[in-house]
Amino acid sequence: MRARDNPFAVHRIHALRFRLTEDGWRELLARLDALDLRAAIVGPEGAGKTLLLEELGARLGTLGRAPRLLTLRRGDRRPAPEARAALLAGLGGGDVVLVDGADELGSLAWSSLRRATRAAGGLVVTSHRPGLLPTLWTCGTSVELLADLVRELVGSAEAEVLRPHLAALFDRHRGDLRAALRALYDLYGASPATAGPPPGA
Amino acid sequence: MSWLKVELDEGRTSFRPGEVVRGTASWSLDGPPAAVEVRLIWFTQGKGDRDVGLVESVPAAAPGIQGGLSFAFTLPDGPYSFSGTLVSLLWAVEAVALPASDAALTELVVSPSGREILLPRETPDAGAR
Numbered sequence: 001m002r003a004r005d006n007p008f009a010v011h012r013i014h015a016l017r018f019r020l021t022e023d024g025w026r027e028l029l030a031r032l033d034a035l036d037l038r039a040a041i042v043g044p045e046g047a048g049k050t051l052l053l054e055e056l057g058a059r060l061g062t063l064g065r066a067p068r069l070l071t072l073r074r075g076d077r078r079p080a081p082e083a084r085a086a087l088l089a090g091l092g093g094g095d096v097v098l099v100d101g102a103d104e105l106g107s108l109a110w111s112s113l114r115r116a117t118r119a120a121g122g123l124v125v126t127s128h129r130p131g132l133l134p135t136l137w138t139c140g141t142s143v144e145l146l147a148d149l150v151r152e153l154v155g156s157a158e159a160e161v162l163r164p165h166l167a168a169l170f171d172r173h174r175g176d177l178r179a180a181l182r183a184l185y186d187l188y189g190a191s192p193a194t195a196g197p198p199p200g201a
Numbered sequence: 202m203s204w205l206k207v208e209l210d211e212g213r214t215s216f217r218p219g220e221v222v223r224g225t226a227s228w229s230l231d232g233p234p235a236a237v238e239v240r241l242i243w244f245t246q247g248k249g250d251r252d253v254g255l256v257e258s259v260p261a262a263a264p265g266i267q268g269g270l271s272f273a274f275t276l277p278d279g280p281y282s283f284s285g286t287l288v289s290l291l292w293a294v295e296a297v298a299l300p301a302s303d304a305a306l307t308e309l310v311v312s313p314s315g316r317e318i319l320l321p322r323e324t325p326d327a328g329a330r
Contacts, residue, residue, distance in 0.1 A: 001286060002284035002285075002286075002289055002319070003246060003247030003248065003284055003285060003286060003287055003288045003289040004246045004247070004284055004289035004291060006247065006248075006286075008248075009246050009247050009248065010246075010247065010248065010249065010250060010251060011246050011251055182248065185248050186248075189286050
């Protein structure tokens, strides 16, 4: 199978939207307001925190806020000086700072960033653990959610073929949906028609 | 409802390096754009993160809500269009309206034969001699 045709190619996974109804969004935005726009999205690896943060940023943009995103990678104990300077330049009440992976920061760097963003209208972060800021949303995963995403990517008929593999993939990757979808890339690419027998069959 | 469109002359989508890709971009937008650009790009799709190469870009002069722009891009020597199991490399002409980032994209194939190069599938014992 050509990589471009694999339904689990990265560009197709990135096109998936966070599973939240319009009522859910209203609830989330109301809660964010109640938290004075300072809050955390919490959840384990591959649970959709980054996706939710990005979509929240877009929603805030349509509401007249100016989102500013800082993305931290594993091991980033402090933001790169240029990234920090760009993030904080001319920061005002209309801006909402979004920090993806805030729990990567060391305690001093986190305190410093929190202080430096006081001028902003809001600060929303993602973190694997609660406690950095009041929790806005806890992201969780399930085999059913994985099955739903697979259905969206490949359609109902092929999703049924892949269905027997999903529980084992979910367990193997400890609920990390990103990793499970990556594994499905190989599985699907190997034989899209059947993807082979399910584990233990 | 905004739309943009990229049409290649004579509907041609297969090219060889060094050839010229000609066509027209047209658009109708909900509001006045800050800029409209037509770009010749290549990009990857597959298991890994996407790489993108911008080869040439042509801005529309004083673009309005509706408009059109002819383009002629000379293709470089490479990279060629190809597909393997892990990554595909694709060429395209895209039209982008800023700042909304409305876009349209038409794919093309670039290779010495004018066809996408299909890489052989790796087998576990390949090269294990």
